[in-house]
Amino acid sequence: LKESFVVTSSQDCTIKVWNIPESLTSKAKAALISGPETLHAQVTERGHDKDINSVAVSPNDKLIATGSQDRLAKLWSCPNCSLLGVFTGHKRGVWCVQFSPVDQILATSSADGTLKLWGLQDFSCLKTFEGHDASVLKIIFVSRGTQLLSGGSDGLLKLWTIKTNECVKTLDGHEDKIWGLHSNKQDDMVVTASSDSSITLWKDVTEIEQEEAQAKREEQIMKEQELSNLLHEKRYLKALGLAISLDRPHTVLTVIKAILKESDGRKRLEENIARLRQDQKEAVLTFLVTWNTNSRNCHEAQAVIETLLKHEAPDNLLQYSGIKSAVESLLPYTERHFQRLSRLLQASMFIDFMWQNMKLSDTSQQEDVIL
Numbered sequence: 001l002k003e004s005f006v007v008t009s010s011q012d013c014t015i016k017v018w019n020i021p022e023s024l025t026s027k028a029k030a031a032l033i034s035g036p037e038t039l040h041a042q043v044t045e046r047g048h049d050k051d052i053n054s055v056a057v058s059p060n061d062k063l064i065a066t067g068s069q070d071r072l073a074k075l076w077s078c079p080n081c082s083l084l085g086v087f088t089g090h091k092r093g094v095w096c097v098q099f100s101p102v103d104q105i106l107a108t109s110s111a112d113g114t115l116k117l118w119g120l121q122d123f124s125c126l127k128t129f130e131g132h133d134a135s136v137l138k139i140i141f142v143s144r145g146t147q148l149l150s151g152g153s154d155g156l157l158k159l160w161t162i163k164t165n166e167c168v169k170t171l172d173g174h175e176d177k178i179w180g181l182h183s184n185k186q187d188d189m190v191v192t193a194s195s196d197s198s199i200t201l202w203k204d205v206t207e208i209e210q211e212e213a214q215a216k217r218e219e220q221i222m223k224e225q226e227l228s229n230l231l232h233e234k235r236y237l238k239a240l241g242l243a244i245s246l247d248r249p250h251t252v253l254t255v256i257k258a259i260l261k262e263s264d265g266r267k268r269l270e271e272n273i274a275r276l277r278q279d280q281k282e283a284v285l286t287f288l289v290t291w292n293t294n295s296r297n298c299h300e301a302q303a304v305i306e307t308l309l310k311h312e313a314p315d316n317l318l319q320y321s322g323i324k325s326a327v328e329s330l331l332p333y334t335e336r337h338f339q340r341l342s343r344l345l346q347a348s349m350f351i352d353f354m355w356q357n358m359k360l361s362d363t364s365q366q367e368d369v370i371l
Contacts, residue, residue: 002057005079006039007064009052015066017043017079045081047074054096063120065106067094073108075120085123089116095137102145109136115150115160129160131167138181142190142204151178151192157202173200220246227251231258237272244280249287256300266303273307281308282320289329298337305330 006018018039048068056065064076073087073094092111104120115129134154142149148160155174158167180193190202223246230239236259243251259269292301
């Protein structure tokens with residue numbers, strides 16, 4: 001529907017262009033229309049061999065696009081409806097056609113579950129978007145032509161970024177086919193209508209989410225700076241609590257290593273671990289399961305395990321969330337570490353034995369020389 005004409009399509013395989021008289025337009029603006037007005041078709045064209053499901057007019061009113069059950073989309077000149085080109089590539093009927101508001105591109109959606117972008121100059125397929133498991137009934141361009149929003153017969157809405165070909169969001173708001181999909185002029189709200197007898201209004205919250213993400217990043221940077229200051233000041237308990245709240249296993253490990261480097265490291269580690277809340281101890285237990293898998297970090301992991309076993313009653317430990325899976329993960333790696341240490345101890349004892357023998361032989365040789 002334009003100000004001076006209307007384009008329609010039908011199951012009779014034709015497209016029609018209807019003129020809207022200026023007198024009718026002026027009456028409509030003045031709200032003087034009292035009853036139905038009769039329009040007369042200026043052009044009628046048989047455009048497809050099967051039902052025409054969709055028709056769209058380009059932003060400059062010079063082109064018309066149609067999509068049909070015959071699996072084709074076609075481009076026509078406006079208003080004389082002369083055929084300019086055919087878009088071939090869909091495997092099933094085309095349900096919707098839409099012109100890009102910023103580029104010379106046509107978007108189509110089909111019962112084959114795909115969306116396609118076509119160049120208006122050479123009618124070639126530029127991109128194909130796959131992700132729907134059912135027919136794609138409606139599509140529109142959003143975000144100033146940089147994204148596509150599609151509605152399927154499974155009741156799902158999908159948001160696609162054209163540049164990357166990725167589906168960035170799937171919205172589940174309907175229980176049946178989505179037949180209506182439109183956005184407002186400000187491009188920040190979308191309305192959908194479905195066979196489930198519901199109409200849903202959607203608001204674009206991208207900017208709000210970006211602001212929240214930015215605020216979260218800034219807060220994260222502040223906390224990381226605070227953590228660095230706490231480590232520098234050797235305030236290990238607060239550093240541990242902050243690192244746990246940030247969900248940073250590597251940082252927690254760094255704090256524990258710093259504590260163990262102190263002259264009374266074991267004692268200070270026990271003091272700090274004992275003063276943590278139960279939920280913080282549970283988080284440390286989860287972290288040390290990963291640390292224990294690496295021989296570089298197993299000593300710190302074993303030190304924390306020893307502290308927990310010393311200061312926590314068995315009944316309390318059994319109340320920890322995930323304790324069973326943690327123990328099952330810790331046992332095989334702990335056994336492997338102890339076997340490795342046993343072999344190292346045997347090797348060191350052999351080296352000590354060899355060294356003692358070498359010293360004895362040197363002593364006997366010196367005694368012979370003196371005699």
